[in-house]
Amino acid sequence: MTLQDFLMLDLPPLLAAMLAGGTCGLLGSFLVLRRESLVGDALSHAVLPGIVLGFAITGARSGLPMLAGAMVAGVAAVALIAVVQKAARLDPGAAIGAVFTTFFAIGLVLLEVTGARSVDLDLDCVLFGQLETLVWVSGREPGALFDPAALATLPRQLGLLAGVAVAVALAVAVFWRPIKLACFDPGYARAIGLPSRSIELGLALLVAAAAVAAFEAVGSILVVALLVCPAAALRLMTDRYTVQVLGGAALGAALGAAGYALAGPVPAALGLDLALNAAGVIGTLGGLVVAVAALVRPLRQDRPPAPAPA
Amino acid sequence: MIAYNTLVVLSGCALLGIAAGTVGTFALLRGRVLVSDAVGHAALPGVAVAALIVALLGADPRALPPLLAGAAIAGLLGVLAVQALTRTKRIREDAAIAVVLSAFYAAGVALLSWLQTLPGAAQAGLSKFILGQAAAMRAEDALIATTVAALCLALVLLSFQRLRSVAFDADFARVQGLRTDRTDLLLLGLIVLVCVSGLQAVGLILVVALLVLPAATARLVTHRLPRMLAVAAATGGLAGASGAWLSALHPEVPTGAAVVLVAACLFTLALLLAPERGLLARAWQIAGRRLSADTEHFLRAAWEAQEAAGAGPGTAGDRWAPIGAVAAARGWSLGKARRLAFWLAQRGLVARAEDHVHLTPRGATLARRAVRAHRAVEHHLLAAGAADAAAADRLADLVEHGLPPGMAARLLPEPSALPASPHALGARR
Numbered sequence: 001m002t003l004q005d006f007l008m009l010d011l012p013p014l015l016a017a018m019l020a021g022g023t024c025g026l027l028g029s030f031l032v033l034r035r036e037s038l039v040g041d042a043l044s045h046a047v048l049p050g051i052v053l054g055f056a057i058t059g060a061r062s063g064l065p066m067l068a069g070a071m072v073a074g075v076a077a078v079a080l081i082a083v084v085q086k087a088a089r090l091d092p093g094a095a096i097g098a099v100f101t102t103f104f105a106i107g108l109v110l111l112e113v114t115g116a117r118s119v120d121l122d123l124d125c126v127l128f129g130q131l132e133t134l135v136w137v138s139g140r141e142p143g144a145l146f147d148p149a150a151l152a153t154l155p156r157q158l159g160l161l162a163g164v165a166v167a168v169a170l171a172v173a174v175f176w177r178p179i180k181l182a183c184f185d186p187g188y189a190r191a192i193g194l195p196s197r198s199i200e201l202g203l204a205l206l207v208a209a210a211a212v213a214a215f216e217a218v219g220s221i222l223v224v225a226l227l228v229c230p231a232a233a234l235r236l237m238t239d240r241y242t243v244q245v246l247g248g249a250a251l252g253a254a255l256g257a258a259g260y261a262l263a264g265p266v267p268a269a270l271g272l273d274l275a276l277n278a279a280g281v282i283g284t285l286g287g288l289v290v291a292v293a294a295l296v297r298p299l300r301q302d303r304p305p306a307p308a309p310a
Numbered sequence: 311m312i313a314y315n316t317l318v319v320l321s322g323c324a325l326l327g328i329a330a331g332t333v334g335t336f337a338l339l340r341g342r343v344l345v346s347d348a349v350g351h352a353a354l355p356g357v358a359v360a361a362l363i364v365a366l367l368g369a370d371p372r373a374l375p376p377l378l379a380g381a382a383i384a385g386l387l388g389v390l391a392v393q394a395l396t397r398t399k400r401i402r403e404d405a406a407i408a409v410v411l412s413a414f415y416a417a418g419v420a421l422l423s424w425l426q427t428l429p430g431a432a433q434a435g436l437s438k439f440i441l442g443q444a445a446a447m448r449a450e451d452a453l454i455a456t457t458v459a460a461l462c463l464a465l466v467l468l469s470f471q472r473l474r475s476v477a478f479d480a481d482f483a484r485v486q487g488l489r490t491d492r493t494d495l496l497l498l499g500l501i502v503l504v505c506v507s508g509l510q511a512v513g514l515i516l517v518v519a520l521l522v523l524p525a526a527t528a529r530l531v532t533h534r535l536p537r538m539l540a541v542a543a544a545t546g547g548l549a550g551a552s553g554a555w556l557s558a559l560h561p562e563v564p565t566g567a568a569v570v571l572v573a574a575c576l577f578t579l580a581l582l583l584a585p586e587r588g589l590l591a592r593a594w595q596i597a598g599r600r601l602s603a604d605t606e607h608f609l610r611a612a613w614e615a616q617e618a619a620g621a622g623p624g625t626a627g628d629r630w631a632p633i634g635a636v637a638a639a640r641g642w643s644l645g646k647a648r649r650l651a652f653w654l655a656q657r658g659l660v661a662r663a664e665d666h667v668h669l670t671p672r673g674a675t676l677a678r679r680a681v682r683a684h685r686a687v688e689h690h691l692l693a694a695g696a697a698d699a700a701a702a703d704r705l706a707d708l709v710e711h712g713l714p715p716g717m718a719a720r721l722l723p724e725p726s727a728l729p730a731s732p733h734a735l736g737a738r739r
Contacts, residue, residue, distance in 0.1 A: 031405075032401075032405050035402055035404055035405075036404070037402075037404045037405040037407070037408040037409075038344060038404045038407065038408060040408065041347075041407075041408050041411070041412075045515075084526075084581070087581060087587070087589055087592075088526055088529065088530050088581060088587065089529075089587065090338070090526055090529065091341050093341065093343060093344040093404065094338055094341075094343050094344070094522055094525075094526055095526075096344070097343050097344050097347060097518050097519065097521075097522040098519070098522045098523055098526050098574075098577060101515075101516050101518060101519035101522070101523070101570050101574075102519070102523075102570060102571070102574040104515065104516065104567075104570075105516060105519070105566070105567040105568075105570035105571050105574070106567075106571065108441065108563075108564055108566075108567040109563055109567050109568075109571065112562045112563055112564075123441070127419075127437070127440055127441075128419050128422075128423070219419075221351070221412065221415055221515070222412060222415070222416055222419070224408055224411070224412040225409075225412035225413060225415075225416050227408070228405055228408040228409050228412060229409055229412065229413065231405075232395075232401050232405050232406075232408075232409050235400050235401060235405070236398060236400050236401065263420070273427075274424070274427075275423070275427060276420045276423050276424055277419050277420050277422070277423035279416065279419060280416045280417065280418070280419030280420030280421070280422075280423060281416070281420050282416065283412055283413055283415065283416020283417070283419070283420075284413060284416045284417040284420055286409075286412070286413055286416070287409060287410070287412070287413020287414070287416065287417065288413075290395070290401075290409050290413070291391075294394065294395060294398050294401075297398060297400075
């Protein structure tokens with residue numbers, strides 16, 4: 001593998017996978033701690049009609065309309081879940097299941113109806129992701145990394161991912177304490193006057209943004225893997241909030257990098273004729289990490305407690 | 311004339327919907343519907359591995375039974391994985407479901423991409439299991455799905471009593487000596503069977519909707535389990551058949567999406583129009599309650615306006631009261647008071663003339679009853695020292711409605727008489 005190959009073919013997907021993994025891993029901890037993992041699942045499906053509409057209306061696959069459409073769809077889904085849950089007196093899981101499948105189905109139909117004009121927003125992207133198609137045409141030499149003109153030709157998905165990643169990181173840093181309270185003791189957070197509804201809605205918006213940015217990289221369904229797997233694995237390994245949240249982000253980024261590497265470049269470097277879907281490998285690794293964490297846990301617990309000082 | 315193949319596929323989808331609605335009802339009542347989401351997604355690697363094995367053995371990789379068997383095994387593994395993760399006590403069921411469904415699905419995606427690189431056609435058509443494609447079903451495939459769905463229905467009917475007792479009060483059932491863990495296992499098995507039989511028609515992503523939506527629709531419509539099962543089965547059957555029909559007419563729309571959208575429309579209809587729980591029915595109920603409260607308030611204000619104008623307590627009722635005074639007493643706008651006066655005149659409770667109202671005999675009876683109820687509550691609150699006169703007035707406004715006359719009499723010191731108001735009458739303070 002030459003350096004040029006790496007810059008052109010491997011760097012953009014690697015960056016995209018790491019950015020998507022880091023962003024989703026960061027937000028995933030909040031979902032898991034707030035027992036809203038399925039909201040993440042629901043949002044990642046429910047943003048589909050928004051993405052398709054945003055794309056269909058502008059006719060261009062630029063980031064912002066799709067992002068806006070996805071946010072609208074995400075908020076609508078969250079609101080609708082609340083309405084259905086209350087009006088039909090369903091348990092939250094059932095309300096989520098009823099709403100997100102409907103949104104996803106609408107998205108699929110819209111995709112077909114508007115499909116005539118979309119060459120590159122297709123079902124395969126939704127179902128499998130398309131990390132492999134991210135290519136940096138100008139990345140012929142290392143100097144291009146510092147050349148603004150060449151950098152401008154980086155795949156625009158990377159720009160969207162980076163923007164969302166920065167926004168999410170900023171929001172989490174600024175609202176660190178309120179979010180922490182809202183995760184651990186929503187009742188207390190309300191009692192001391194924190195706007196817990198706004199925090200809830202803000203988290204949902206961030207998740208929707210992360211879902212839409214990561215959607216193009218790993219596909220609509222595997223966003224769930226990036227949201228939940230790192231957070232669940234950390235949940236099994238640590239009790240410390242900071243470790244949980246930041247570790248989730250780090251683990252997500254690591255999963256993205258390792259998954260992409262294992263899917264193509266590493267087997268290729270070893271001379272194996274094996275090319276797997278990168279998103280699939282990333283998600284599988286995520287599941288394996290959770291499984292290993294779950295298996296290792298009892299071993300750690302079985303250690304005898306340290307003898308008390310005499 | 312419908313072709314034989316289409317007919318078989320349609321009836322297969324209908325029966326699938328019926329089975330899904332029935333099983334989904336129990337899953338919903340037991341709070342387990344989203345397990346089917348994990349089962350559905352987990353089926354993908356099972357299908358892929360089964361296709362690989364079949365292709366290696368040299369058989370036709372498109373034969374349905376081995377694929378469905380693989381899906382069932384993977385689905386069961388998925389359920390077991392969810393339970394194992396939940397047993398760590400660290401990961402709750404919702405997170406466990408999300409982890410399992412995404413990881414299994416990802417493994418399936420990776421396997422599919424690997425199969426694609428192999429010689430032979432092991433992966434041919436496997437991706438249609440993801441979103442469902444009833445149009446591509448052959449009659450014999452539909453017959454297999456139909457058989458599985460029928461098996462589910464038979465199992466539900468056979469174990470109806472057990473499922474019912476677990477669905478409503480699992481703890482009580484356990485205390486009664488029922489093996490609820492076995493029943494739960496049976497329910498999980500049924501969920502897996504339904505998901506697997508629905509793979510080809512609806513696809514693994516949306517099969518959860520076929521379990522949730524009909525059951526949720528039925529829950530809106532009725533409280534009784536037999537009726538709920540019937541409604542869920544009918545909804546599911548209708549959604550399955552018409553979804554398959556729609557996607558046969560428009561092959562570019564995935565069958566799964568069509569089925570789910572039909573089911574979602576039925577659910578929305580039920581959400582709006584269900585007789586008791588529907589949004590419209592409840593809005594109607596609330597509006598009716600508000601109108602009857604306003605009616606009582608109007609009549610009482612008209613009565614008290616006459617008392618304020620000099621009629622002794624208990625003798626008001628034969629004078630004209632200005633609508634403006636009623637509005638001022640209630641803090642209403644004049645327009646609202648006029649509209650209410652018009653409505654009460656239509657019902658024959660007041661006569662109207664020149665912006666005044668006069669209680670009819672029937673209106674006077676109702677007004678007297680409302681005044682008694684109001685003063686009874688006020689008197690009770692004051693006697694108990696629970697409030698001062700103004701607060702008692704306001705509290706009584708809230709609780710007096712629907713107070714039976716007998717109860718009002720028991721709250722009053724002198725049951726036969728209409729006591730004087732404990733506070734000055736007139737415009738709102």
